Amino acid sequence: MPGSMNKNTIKVNIFGAEYPIVGQENADYIQHVAKYVDKKMKEINSAKPNRPLHQIAMLTALNIADELFQSKKNQKIILSNVENKILNMTKKLEHGINNTLMEE
Numbered sequence: 001m002p003g004s005m006n007k008n009t010i011k012v013n014i015f016g017a018e019y020p021i022v023g024q025e026n027a028d029y030i031q032h033v034a035k036y037v038d039k040k041m042k043e044i045n046s047a048k049p050n051r052p053l054h055q056i057a058m059l060t061a062l063n064i065a066d067e068l069f070q071s072k073k074n075q076k077i078i079l080s081n082v083e084n085k086i087l088n089m090t091k092k093l094e095h096g097i098n099n100t101l102m103e104e
Contacts, residue, residue: 010034015041015056040064 009020010027012034023030037060044059045051051059 014038015045015053037064 007022007024008027008030009022010030012019012021012031014034014037019034021030021034040063041056041060044056044063048056048059
């Protein structure tokens with residue numbers, strides 16, 4: 001069917017429960033993401049034992065969201081630094097070209 005995307009249904013285990021995940025990514029990627037969430041939930045559970053599942057899930061979601069926002073912030077800083085370096089190099093090249101043309 002035109003316009004439809006291939007979707008995979010993969011069963012994953014997160015924090016002792018099995019979930020069918022439907023996604024367009026390959027099975028290995030979906031498993032990788034599920035293992036990451038499982039690991040994060042186990043870390044939260046270790047730090048704050050005996051919490052209800054919904055609290056562990058919410059704290060895990062907040063931690064992963066924080067990681068995402070920090071990563072985006074760092075990515076913007078890196079991109080800005082690269083843009084500044086390119087701008088400086090471009091100015092130096094233009095200056096060098098102009099000096100060369102003036103000498104001719």
